[in-house]
Amino acid sequence: MNQPSTLPPSQPIALKDLYSVESLDGFKKIEIVDGEWYLTEKEYYSRPEFRMTLIQTKLMVALGTHIRLNKLGKLLSGGLGFVLEGHHNAIQLMRRTDIAFVRKENLAVNVYEPYYSAPDIAVFILKEGAHEGMLRRINDFLTHGTKQVWIAYAESQQIIIHMADDTSKTYDIDDKIIGGELLNGFVLEVSKVFET
Numbered sequence: 001m002n003q004p005s006t007l008p009p010s011q012p013i014a015l016k017d018l019y020s021v022e023s024l025d026g027f028k029k030i031e032i033v034d035g036e037w038y039l040t041e042k043e044y045y046s047r048p049e050f051r052m053t054l055i056q057t058k059l060m061v062a063l064g065t066h067i068r069l070n071k072l073g074k075l076l077s078g079g080l081g082f083v084l085e086g087h088h089n090a091i092q093l094m095r096r097t098d099i100a101f102v103r104k105e106n107l108a109v110n111v112y113e114p115y116y117s118a119p120d121i122a123v124f125i126l127k128e129g130a131h132e133g134m135l136r137r138i139n140d141f142l143t144h145g146t147k148q149v150w151i152a153y154a155e156s157q158q159i160i161i162h163m164a165d166d167t168s169k170t171y172d173i174d175d176k177i178i179g180g181e182l183l184n185g186f187v188l189e190v191s192k193v194f195e196t
Contacts, residue, residue: 007037012090015113018081029079032094033136035086040096040133051196055125055152056098058193063101063123066179066186073103073120081114082122084144088113095140099123103182118145120182125152138162147182157194 007021013032021027021037031038056078064075078098085093091114100119109115122141126134138149142164149162159177162168171177171190179186 011035012086012092013037014090015088018091018094018114029096031081031096032086032091033140035090035092051154052125052127054196055154055193058195059123059125059150059152060099062188062192063099063183063186066183067101070185071104072183073101073105074107076100076102076115076119082118082141083114083116084118084140087116093140093144095122095137097122098125101182120146121148121150122146123150123152125154127154142166152193154194157190159190159193 007024007027007030012035018030018032021030027039029040031040060075060077067073067075076097076099078096080100081094081096082100083091083094085091094114097119100123101121102115102117103120106117106120108117118141124134124137134151138151141149142162147164151160151162152158153160157173159171160168161171161177173191173194175190177186177188177190179188
């Protein structure tokens with residue numbers, strides 16, 4: 001499962017193991033899948049660049065402003081691990097996002113550990129179309145309680161929202177995203193996300 005040779009084999013992987021690995025260069029965004037270390041695939045989930053970071057910032061500002069003003073919950077930036085299966089002594093599935101939203105009624109946080117639940121919305125900013133690894137990541141979130149997974153594609157300037165009922169909707173540059181039940185009153189012009 002994409003395990004780098006420099007990582008210690010840990011079965012099961014405990015929280016202390018995760019902290020020691022995250023401190024190593026090159027492993028800050030490491031995940032855990034099927035109880036094994038897992039590095040994200042470089043072909044679509046590449047190092048940050050100005051354009052990708054700008055898209056992420058615009059989404060964070062738009063979502064964060066609406067969430068804060070309406071007291072809907074918390075918006076979380078990338079890096080936080082979401083433990084979808086297991087506990088602090090045996091983590092089986094831990095995924096990361098670029099941005100995540102957790103509704104206030106679902107907040108249950110120990111601020112010194114990963115988040116032991118799925119976010120309500122998971123957001124990723126990608127350069128290309130979804131590959132097999134990203135498709136599994138989307139499925140992992142949706143089958144563990146996430147209501148929506150947003151994928152913003154930098155090159156095609158589209159946002160695809162995958163829903164828990166196995167449907168998805170593609171928003172092009174001239175479209176608006178309406179928040180619905182999760183983000184009541186939220187409206188986002190897709191074109192504003194991709195402006196440089």
